[in-house]
Amino acid sequence: MNNQPRNNVREQDAKIRATNFNEVSLGFDEKTAMAEAERCLACVKPKCVEGCPVGVNIPKFISYIKAGDLEGAVAAIKENSNLPAVCGRVCPQESQCEARCVRAKLGGPVAIGALERFVADYGLTHAVKTPAITKCGKKAAIIGSGPSGLTCAADLAMAGFDVTVFEAFHKAGGVLVYGIPEFRLPKSLVQAEIDKLSELGVQIKLNTVVGKTIMLDELLGDYDAVFIGTGAGLPMFMNIKGESLNGVYSANEYLTRVNLMKAYQKDSATPIQVGNNVVVVGAGNVAMDAARTALRFGAQNVSLVYRRSREEMPARREEIRHAEEEGVVLQLLTNPLEILGDKAVSGIKCIRMELGEPDESGRRKPVEIQGSEFVIDCDQVIMALGTSPNPLLKRSCERLEVNKKGTIVIDEATHETSISNVYAGGDAVTGAATVILAMGAGKAAAKAILEKLNVH
Amino acid sequence: MNKLLKIRTLSENVKEYVFDAPDIARHAKPGQFIILRVDDEGERVPFTICDMDKNIGTITLLIQEVGATTKKLAAKKEGEFIHDMVGPLGNATDLDKYDNIMLIGGGIGSAVIFPQAKHMKSIGKPVDIIVGARTKSLIMYEDEFKANSKNFYIVTDDGSYVEKGFVTTKLKQLLDEGKHYDIVFAVGPMPMMKAVADLTREYGIKTVVSMNSIMVDGTGMCGGCRVTVGGKTKYACVDGPEFDGHEIDFDEAMNRARFYREQEQEHVCRLRGNN
Numbered sequence: 151m152n153n154q155p156r157n158n159v160r161e162q163d164a165k166i167r168a169t170n171f172n173e174v175s176l177g178f179d180e181k182t183a184m185a186e187a188e189r190c191l192a193c194v195k196p197k198c199v200e201g202c203p204v205g206v207n208i209p210k211f212i213s214y215i216k217a218g219d220l221e222g223a224v225a226a227i228k229e230n231s232n233l234p235a236v237c238g239r240v241c242p243q244e245s246q247c248e249a250r251c252v253r254a255k256l257g258g259p260v261a262i263g264a265l266e267r268f269v270a271d272y273g274l275t276h277a278v279k280t281p282a283i284t285k286c287g288k289k290a291a292i293i294g295s296g297p298s299g300l301t302c303a304a305d306l307a308m309a310g311f312d313v314t315v316f317e318a319f320h321k322a323g324g325v326l327v328y329g330i331p332e333f334r335l336p337k338s339l340v341q342a343e344i345d346k347l348s349e350l351g352v353q354i355k356l357n358t359v360v361g362k363t364i365m366l367d368e369l370l371g372d373y374d375a376v377f378i379g380t381g382a383g384l385p386m387f388m389n390i391k392g393e394s395l396n397g398v399y400s401a402n403e404y405l406t407r408v409n410l411m412k413a414y415q416k417d418s419a420t421p422i423q424v425g426n427n428v429v430v431v432g433a434g435n436v437a438m439d440a441a442r443t444a445l446r447f448g449a450q451n452v453s454l455v456y457r458r459s460r461e462e463m464p465a466r467r468e469e470i471r472h473a474e475e476e477g478v479v480l481q482l483l484t485n486p487l488e489i490l491g492d493k494a495v496s497g498i499k500c501i502r503m504e505l506g507e508p509d510e511s512g513r514r515k516p517v518e519i520q521g522s523e524f525v526i527d528c529d530q531v532i533m534a535l536g537t538s539p540n541p542l543l544k545r546s547c548e549r550l551e552v553n554k555k556g557t558i559v560i561d562e563a564t565h566e567t568s569i570s571n572v573y574a575g576g577d578a579v580t581g582a583a584t585v586i587l588a589m590g591a592g593k594a595a596a597k598a599i600l601e602k603l604n605v606h
Numbered sequence: 607m608n609k610l611l612k613i614r615t616l617s618e619n620v621k622e623y624v625f626d627a628p629d630i631a632r633h634a635k636p637g638q639f640i641i642l643r644v645d646d647e648g649e650r651v652p653f654t655i656c657d658m659d660k661n662i663g664t665i666t667l668l669i670q671e672v673g674a675t676t677k678k679l680a681a682k683k684e685g686e687f688i689h690d691m692v693g694p695l696g697n698a699t700d701l702d703k704y705d706n707i708m709l710i711g712g713g714i715g716s717a718v719i720f721p722q723a724k725h726m727k728s729i730g731k732p733v734d735i736i737v738g739a740r741t742k743s744l745i746m747y748e749d750e751f752k753a754n755s756k757n758f759y760i761v762t763d764d765g766s767y768v769e770k771g772f773v774t775t776k777l778k779q780l781l782d783e784g785k786h787y788d789i790v791f792a793v794g795p796m797p798m799m800k801a802v803a804d805l806t807r808e809y810g811i812k813t814v815v816s817m818n819s820i821m822v823d824g825t826g827m828c829g830g831c832r833v834t835v836g837g838k839t840k841y842a843c844v845d846g847p848e849f850d851g852h853e854i855d856f857d858e859a860m861n862r863a864r865f866y867r868e869q870e871q872e873h874v875c876r877l878r879g880n881n
Contacts, residue, residue: 318825320643320650320690328827357692359825363629385829387839394834394858396865403828411822412647419649419674420822421869493861540826542844 156258157186164475168445171332171414174472175239178261183268187215189253190260197250198262203590204237204301206230208247208262211269224273227266232304233297233343233589235274236326238267239335241586242466274342280349286310286605291373293360293543296324297585298576299379300347301592302599306375307350309596309605314373315352318359321410324381325585328410329402331439333446337409361546366572375571375599378558379592382577383540387533388431392489397423401432401440401534408443425530427451429498430478431486432534433463434582438470440532441478452478453526457485457503457516483516487523489531497525536582557581564602565595573599607687608642611664616746619671620714621680622656628663630655630693636721637699637816637848640665641824642691644678651675652821654793654847655694656717657724665693668717668746695824696847699814701726704788707733708780709755710773710802712794713744718816719793720747723754732756734787736776738798742767774801781809789814792851796860803851813851817842820865833859 160176161167167174178186190212198208206227214223227234243249243263251259290306292299295317307313321327326340348354360366360380369376385400387393404422407413411420428444430437433456444452454473456463459482463470474480483503490497502522505514539556551559551568558567558574565573575591577583600606612624630640639654651673657666671680682688699722701707707726709719716737726733734757739745741764751758760768761776769776777790790813792802799815806813819831819842831842836853840846 318692319823320692328823357690358629359692359695362693362695362825363633365633381827384826384841384844387829387832389839393839394832394855394862396861400829403822403830406822406828411649419647421649421866423865423869540844542825 152188154185154189154257156189156253156261157182157264159261159264164472164477167333168442168476169448171446173336174333177271178264178268180268183215183265184218186261186265187212189257190216191252193252197252198247198260201246201248201250202230203246203586204230204593206247206266212260212262212265215265215269220269220272221276221278223269224278227269228273230593231589232301232347234266234270235339235343236297236335237586237589238263238265238270240330240584242584244467246586271339274339280346281308283308283350284310285312288312288374288603288605289314289372290599291316291369291376292379293369293376294318294324294379294381294576294578295322295344295354296379296381296576296588297326298588298592298595299324299377300344301589302377302379302573302575302596303352303592304347304350305593305596306599307347307352309600311605313352315354316358316360316364317354317356319410320356322354322356324379328406329436329439331405331409331443332414333442334439359542361543366543366547366550366569370569370571374603375573377592377595377599378543378567378572378574378578379576379588380540380543380578382537382582383556384538385533386535386538388486388535390486390488392491392495393533395489395491395495396493397425397491397495397529398489398531398533399423401430401436401532402537404440404532405436405443414443414446422447423530425449425528427526427528428453428530428532429526429528430454430532430534432456432536433458433465434534434536435465435469437534438465438473438478440534442473442476444530444532445476445478449530451528453481453528454478455481455484455486455498455500455526457483458513459483459505462513481526485516485518490525495529495531497527498531499523499525537577539578539581555581564598565591566598566602571602607689608691609687610682610684613682613684616668617743619680620744620746621669623667623669623679624664625667625688625691626663627665627691627693630691631658631660631663631665634658634660634665634694635698636725637718638694638696639818639824639847640667640691640693641695641821643689644675644682645689648678648689649675650822650824652695652818652824654718654816654818656720658721668714670714692824696843697845699791699848701789701791702729705731706786706788707731708777708787708790709733709735710777710790710792710794711735711737712773712792712798713739714746715794715798715816716746716751719791720750720754722791723751727754734780734785735759736761736773738762738771738773738776738794740764772801773798774805777802778805787811790851791815796856796863799851800856803854803856807852814848815851815854816847817849817854817859818847819843819859820863
């Protein structure tokens with residue numbers, strides 16, 4: 151067994167990358183990828199696979215890299231994952247596959263994510279054979295073209311379904327195009343993955359809002375099965391004073407203007423306010439994306455305000471590291487009280503917090519430290535506090551059961567909703583979560599659809 | 607792609623556009639809006655639907671040239687296409703349960719009240735209408751309104767046509783003469799809607815206004831269109847666009863509407879090539 155430590159991926163220098171929108175991680179070169187692949191012990195009972203929400207056969211694809219057969223490696227991943235170039239970049243491998251790697255104590259876990267990315271990028275730039283598909287005569291409608299919808303669409307298309315994806319925006323990809331920034335997930339790459347789906351015969355109908363342009367009941371008349379993957383929904387605010395001042399954005403709006411509407415490009419038709427001193431409220435991956443985007447627009451100071459401590463930050467460690475390296479200042483154990491300003495934002499009044507007894511989430515509850523109020527001067531505040539479910543589809547179809555919070559109720563085993571032959575998955579069911587969990591849900595729903603409709 | 611079937615110039619800088627949009631016309635109802643992009647990299651801009659024909663699959667928009675997108679649109683000719691359009695978005699107006707209705711339109715806002723007038727006439731309950739504009743040339747849809755109302759009043763700020771005054775002057779006069787309305791539905795510039803709401807509050811008349819907020823997606827995702835209504839944050843796209851005029855924080859909404867004005871003007875200057 152080789153005792154080599156884990157290989158690091160190449161990254162753009164922090165100072166340089168904080169000024170451009172190019173991808174931060176440059177991935178492995180071929181030589182490093184081969185060396186990293188050699189570190190995999192090819193366990194007979196691989197723990198890593200158990201950690202993957204879509205069950206990629208990790209030792210198998212790595213064995214193909216070792217053998218120098220990259221086309222074989224692409225095919226091995228594609229058996230289980232339809233968006234490997236995306237997953238290799240945005241999956242939280244450190245808490246999934248890599249967290250279970252037996253090499254953790256032997257130089258660090260195998261860099262599975264970086265290897266997946268390496269293989270997937272090869273697949274996108276080289277013609278890789280797509281398997282022949284036998285049509286089964288069934289039709290499926292997919293609502294939303296984000297990670298869960300695209301995954302469900304691909305699995306059903308491979309099984310011979312005629313699949314139509316309905317997307318509200320003018321571009322397919324959901325959160326992959328409007329949410330995750332270019333420097334973390336290049337949009338050309340998302341488009342390339344979507345093009346692969348089109349090659350499988352998947353039709354994508356853009357600018358179509360199900361529940362407005364076409365009703366769910368109409369889809370049920372035309373399709374054998376419907377999958378709802380409409381995503382997270384309405385941005386949340388804190389309900390503090392000043393949140394409607396000019397200069398206060400939801401992270402959703404800020405990132406959509408930048409990513410989908412390309413406000414980062416000179417002469418973009420879509421405007422965005424460029425902040426000099428920016429405060430981002432929240433500590434998830436979306437908060438990191440917003441903070442790092444603000445830096446790239448040339449902000450002098452970007453602070454991130456979070457009421458708990460570093461340990462409780464929900465963002466991936468790598469994202470936090472990247473943000474800090476680039477110059478984002480973390481204001482931890484700090485909670486906003488009020489956004490100050492007359493017509494536009496001039497500052498944010500905060501209070502210091504300390505951790506008290508554990509709350510219902512099991513995390514220690516932050517409590518205000520009396521008299522510790524202070525003001526951060528700023529001209530822009532971005533609220534990255536998560537989202538609440540979108541009521542649009544439910545309002546157009548009362549039969550669709552949702553829970554008290556407003557997320558869609560499903561049968562856990564089959565992903566079927568209260569309406570027969572209508573399935574749901576992803577953030578619309580779970581509330582805001584990750585790309586890969588949404589993909590896992592799309593996959594599980596596709597499997598249940600195949601079983602129910604007796605397609606094999 | 608949506609084909610521009612017909613263009614009619616109604617006044618300085620205001621044109622009526624009839625678009626081929628069968629998917630949108632199919633479910634469109636009075637009060638709803640669409641979001642369009644003129645070209646591939648274009649901005650997404652919302653416009654209220656001012657007429658629709660479900661049989662031939664068209665929708666009609668009344669658009670004033672104010673920003674970059676509307677200028678690009680104004681340069682289009684009949685038979686040409688715009689890149690895309692999505693809708694119908696937002697909730698439909700429901701005035702059916704009322705018997706005595708006053709519709710008020712200010713400037714380009716008069717377009718928005720037209721489908722309501724037409725609908726109420728079609729169900730046998732024609733409405734009263736006041737349309738106001740700065741000057742005579744900005745009065746639109748005069749014949750259409752006449753044909754689809756019980757009483758139709760025109761006021762102009764400068765007195766250049768029919769009667770000098772504001773829509774509120776006329777409304778106050780009618781109310782003081784003893785006219786009774788169950789509901790007032792007002793659409794137009796925000797200061798006008800605010801003035802109407804302030805007046806009807808005194809008379810205790812329910813008042814609904816339509817908010818044309820800045821938005822990106824129009825389906826609830828961005829939160830850019832948020833308005834404070836009765837102290838609560840509401841989204842114009844999924845909760846509106848129509849709200850109780852007595853509950854809206856108009857001052858905040860007016861301030862938010864100005865957010866991108868400087869950038870917008872700079873962009874228009876670049877488009878015109880005089881920068």
